[in-house]
């Protein structure tokens with residue numbers, strides 16, 4: 001039973017026919033991401049196919065004061081998509097065209113609904129790739145909206161560094177273009193970076209211009225083993241401090257390795273591991289491998305296992321990408337809850353040690369993994385969503401990790417975003433700067449129709 | 460004779476005594492940058508020594524509705540510092556402390572008035588450096604405020620990529636802290652990037668946290684010669700497209716080379732040149748040099764001249780950094796006027812050809828130089844500031860270059876900023892996104908006291 005006004009419903013039905021749905025099943029699918037947060041379903045779902053259609057929907061929502069929540073691929077983890085005040089979920093997955101690829105400028109423009117896997121399939125023949133890789137097959141628009149990163153960020157940066165320009169529909173329905181194709185510009189306020197990470201609360205991104213990279217001549221992957229997570233982190237920290245440009249450097253604790261073995265049918269030795277990827281010319285890859293090998297050995301690591309064939313590499317990274325699901329699948333009916341702190345690299349060992357300490361008494365299955373080259377790590381818990389006590393315990397542990405991270409100059413969320421899950425920590429992290437965020441939100445979206453109740457919480 | 464109200468004058472004098480001046484000579488020095496724009500002097504100058512003092516001055520200006528313009532090192536080129544509506548120039552040059560350096564995290568925090576040369580002197584002993592290098596000895600706060608870059612941006616990015624966190628005094632006098640020390644974060648709106656490039660119109664930056672880099676093990680510099688600028692650009696473009704990570708790649712046309720020879724007492728062969736710098740391990744530098752050498756030869760380049768000793772390298776880059784002054788000094792009493800377009804690299808050859816075409820009839824001495832790895836180039840004119848016709852002609856040529864750049868997806872300013880010089884082009888480049896910039900300006904600074912009349916022009 002929808003609460004949407006009749007005139008509004010009629011306008012959407014007339015324009016979108018079967019691309020507008022108020023069916024409960026469709027709405028339910030759009031009211032949550034992939035984590036433990038309890039969903040709240042929107043009142044209706046529109047499947048947009050163009051910027052102009054997005055502008056129409058947002059303009060109509062503005063006229064009727066109805067919330068509108070952009071929906072990319074629904075893989076977010078902090079309750080970003082929950083329709084706290086109902087309204088319309090604006091599904092962009094059909095905006096899936098790669099509009100332009102310019103190999104000579106190493107850039108491209110895509111519609112917001114293109115997924116990172118689809119983009120990379122499209123690019124492969126041209127010898128190009130887009131490195132930002134949150135594991136999940138997220139949409140480029142959603143990745144921009146959450147300022148996503150993932151395994152490759154240590155080398156290639158995050159969405160912050162790799163988005164050149166955006167087409168954005170403002171809360172009035174007006175369409176603007178931010179940024180441009182030049183590699184750098186000092187021409188006014190950095191609107192692109194304002195929308196990157198704004199989680200659908202300031203505007204709806206309909207097109208994204210991205211930096212691309214040539215597929216490296218040589219790619220090499222290695223796994224190595226440690227007796228202890230502390231040793232692995234020590235090695236990772238030293239590698240960052242040496243400035244070795246590893247393309248990926250992922251920590252997986254032994255708990256995760258056994259979950260991954262089971263879930264992905266692998267038989268990795270069960271110990272604490274670092275997984276590396278190296279990109280470059282054969283000469284430079286060799287040099288980096290040698291440097292990393294020395295550091296790993298010094299830190300007590302061993303058993304370099306090489307994955308040189310593309311198949312082996314893909315199997316390994318696929319298993320790593322499924323780590324979240326591997327942990328969750330250990331427990332029937334469980335949901336995933338992932339912490340996401342990021343700290344200065346020199347504090348990483350300290351913070352992971354702290355996390356292990358506080359996890360000691362915890363009965364909820366959990367594993368530690370991390371994009372350790374950036375100082376970012378996750379504890380993934382497999383929680384029973386019906387068990388209030390358990391949820392409270394994980395919330396308490398998560399809070400402790402966040403306090404610790406913020407106390408050493410870090411952040412409550414390195415890459416997943418605020419959604420509703422991290423709102424409580426923003427003031428602890430940013431102090432009165434949160435008031436400026438709220439002021440910007442109010443200035444850009446005075447009616448508060450765009451994804452209301454998220455980030456700064458304004459209605 | 461100052462127009463400032465007595466109560467305001469008294470409050471400043473009481474607090475700052477001889478660090479507040481209304482002397483004409485002092486005010487004159489603060490009413491302009493280093494370019495051709497005609498200055499307008501402020502009504503008074505305050506030398507602040509702490510964030511708290513900046514907050515006091517801004518709060519007082521807010522209470523009295525008096526404009527306040529941050530002053531870093533005064534090297535900006537687009538009339539940024541001109542006191543269009545009088546008011547206070549807030550000189551931050553005495554906020555010159557490096558507050559913290561963390562070699563293990565490769566970051567530091569500095570007060571806004573620290574100059575890039577002072578910072579690098581401070582860092583050298585620890586084997587670290589800060590790469591952003593606008594040639595002039597600008598302040599870190601000014602560089603953040605203009606989103607500066609320079610010769611090293613092709614490898615290390617611009618201020619956008621290298622500022623991690625800021626302390627900012629808002630137009631109310633309130634102090635906030637943006638960003639943090641984690642390498643990445645998705646915790647809310649990217650306020651840091653909003654202030655980077657805002658040219659003192661949204662807040663006054665008092666402290667800056669920067670990424671640092673280890674001084675490379677191996678540094679190598681080479682100059683090579685071409686018969687034609689077109690060939691040089693062709694080589695540069697190919698090098699970018701190959702993805703060779705050169706640390707610097709600078710174009711200097713023959714006009715510039717003769718000016719530089721004269722100004723800096725060098726005897727470089729007078730032809731069109733590319734200057735390269737390579738950073739890395741000895742092995743990787745060797746590999747990059749070889750690759751670049753092949754491309755240069757293929758494009759018709761020759762005469763690799765190596766500068767391996769630190770003295771030779773420094774002499775070369777010093778001469779390059781003084782290029783602006785070298786051009787200007789060719790003509791007694793002249794002022795420099797530098798264009799600053801930046802375009803997708805594939806369009807660079809085309810745009811430089813266009814620039815050379817339109818320069819053909821021009822009587823004003825001019826030279827072409829560029830950070831060609833980023834697609835950014837300058838035509839530096841030595842204009843007679845008293846000759847209205849000449850100024851109009853250069854304005855006309857500049858306008859043509861800007862039109863051309865924007866028409867191929869580029870920007871009117873790659874690194875110098877908007878000031879008053881590029882305001883006329885913002886709408887051409889950004890369309891209605893300019894209205895959003897104005898809306899943000901109005902939301903953050905409703906009284907319009909911070910550097911009024913710049914960027915979006917609001918009073």
Ligand SMILES: Cc1cc2nc3c(=O)[nH]c(=O)nc-3n(C[C@H](O)[C@H](O)[C@H](O)COP(=O)(O)OP(=O)(O)OC[C@H]3O[C@@H](n4cnc5c(N)ncnc54)[C@H](O)[C@@H]3O)c2cc1C
Pocket residue numbers: 033034069070071072073074075076077080081092112133134135136137138139140141142143144145146147148149150151199200201203204205206321322324325415416417451
């Ligand atoms: C197994 C797993 C692993 C993950 N690993 C990582 C990781 O390593 N790194 C990482 O960064 N994230 C990771 N995530 C989180 C998730 O993939 C990212 O947050 C991703 O960026 C979300 O993209 P999406 O398209 O699914 O967005 P959605 O979930 O659909 O939306 C996310 C938010 O963005 C908004 N939004 C979506 N599209 C737009 C648009 N076009 N315009 C404006 N707002 C929009 C939505 O309103 C919502 O607030 C992981 C998730 C899973 C399930």
Ligand SMILES: Cc1cc2nc3c(=O)[nH]c(=O)nc-3n(C[C@H](O)[C@H](O)[C@H](O)COP(=O)(O)OP(=O)(O)OC[C@H]3O[C@@H](n4cnc5c(N)ncnc54)[C@H](O)[C@@H]3O)c2cc1C
Pocket residue numbers: 492493528529530531532533534535536539540551571592593594595596597598599600601602603604605606607608609610658659660662663664665780781783784874875876910
């Ligand atoms: C010879 C020469 C070569 C140059 N080459 C380059 C180059 O290669 N690349 C490049 O990017 N630039 C270049 N420039 C331009 C100039 O050096 C840069 O714009 C520089 O960033 C200005 O810094 P500054 O400290 O001198 O700022 P100022 O000139 O003092 O101020 C510039 C603007 O920033 C504001 N501002 C200053 N400090 C603050 C603060 N703390 N908080 C808020 N606002 C502030 C001012 O109000 C003003 O609007 C060159 C200039 C010269 C003279």
